[in-house]
Amino acid sequence: MFTALADYHVHTPLCRHATGWPTEFARRAVALGLGELGFADHNPMPASFDDWRMLREDLPRYFDEVEKARAQFPQLTIRLGLECDFLEGREAWIEELRGLGEWDYFIGSVHYLPDGAEVDNPKYVGRYRDGDVDAIWSAYWQTYGRAVRSGLFDFMAHPDLPKKFGYRPAGDLCRFYAPAVAALAETGTPFEINTAGWRKGCQEQYPARDFLALAHAAQVPLLINSDAHAVAELAAGFAEAVELAKGVGYTQTARFHQRQISFVPLP
Numbered sequence: 001m002f003t004a005l006a007d008y009h010v011h012t013p014l015c016r017h018a019t020g021w022p023t024e025f026a027r028r029a030v031a032l033g034l035g036e037l038g039f040a041d042h043n044p045m046p047a048s049f050d051d052w053r054m055l056r057e058d059l060p061r062y063f064d065e066v067e068k069a070r071a072q073f074p075q076l077t078i079r080l081g082l083e084c085d086f087l088e089g090r091e092a093w094i095e096e097l098r099g100l101g102e103w104d105y106f107i108g109s110v111h112y113l114p115d116g117a118e119v120d121n122p123k124y125v126g127r128y129r130d131g132d133v134d135a136i137w138s139a140y141w142q143t144y145g146r147a148v149r150s151g152l153f154d155f156m157a158h159p160d161l162p163k164k165f166g167y168r169p170a171g172d173l174c175r176f177y178a179p180a181v182a183a184l185a186e187t188g189t190p191f192e193i194n195t196a197g198w199r200k201g202c203q204e205q206y207p208a209r210d211f212l213a214l215a216h217a218a219q220v221p222l223l224i225n226s227d228a229h230a231v232a233e234l235a236a237g238f239a240e241a242v243e244l245a246k247g248v249g250y251t252q253t254a255r256f257h258q259r260q261i262s263f264v265p266l267p
């Protein structure tokens with residue numbers, strides 16, 4: 001099953017909250033028979049910013065570690081990417097990052113709301129408990145739509161991230177999903193099924209099945225990724241994710257090489 005799949009959302013210790021170096025992930029990927037492996041650590045910022053991303057001065061080390069894995073496992077295709085935070089007003093930095101490496105893809109993420117709060121950081125979970133759920137979801141999805149339309153990203157990460165701790169607004173959540181799916185469809189931007197949600201409080205993959213169904217109806221391309229922050233998490237939940245994708249009608253997943261998209265049939 002794994003040969004037809006790639007895992008493109010994998011972190012390294014350089015982001016300061018993950019374990020497992022690229023060679024260790026590559027060894028595991030070969031053991032699993034994974035079709036492709038891609039790294040996408042949290043993007044560096046020009047100056048100190050927060051404590052959960054790669055430092056700018058560590059970029060050369062990132063490239064070296066990925067090269068080391070490529071040299072040690074030549075039978076495995078290894079891609080180079082970044083998971084980039086969309087921060088309004090700071091788009092130029094993402095464009096600058098483009099020129100700093102031989103990237104295969106940039107994943108776009110919304111972890112920060114415009115007011116600076118982080119949707120997935122336990123530090124801010126009190127805001128959900130205080131009943132701010134609707135406001136957080138509205139702010140998040142508006143930002144998500146702007147991130148998609150920025151054109152900065154090759155595909156988008158974990159769509160419904162604000163459900164991480166299990167707090168969801170009442171009623172039909174398609175009112176949040178539909179505008180986001182429209183933005184993806186209009187810009188031709190793929191998104192990922194991110195299996196990390198199964199390891200979080202929400203106990204559900206990102207995004208919810210309703211989002212997936214809307215995205216399939218709008219012909220938005222799909223990837224399946226684990227968001228691994230440890231070697232044991234590589235390709236975690238992929239069998240379930242494939243079933244889910246096929247269940248809403250998907251027949252293929254996207255791959256990237258030097259920012260060019262191609263498609264592989266689902267197993």
Ligand SMILES: [Zn+2]
Pocket residue numbers: 011015017042229
């Ligand atoms: Zn992370």
Ligand SMILES: [Zn+2]
Pocket residue numbers: 083109111157158
């Ligand atoms: Zn993320």
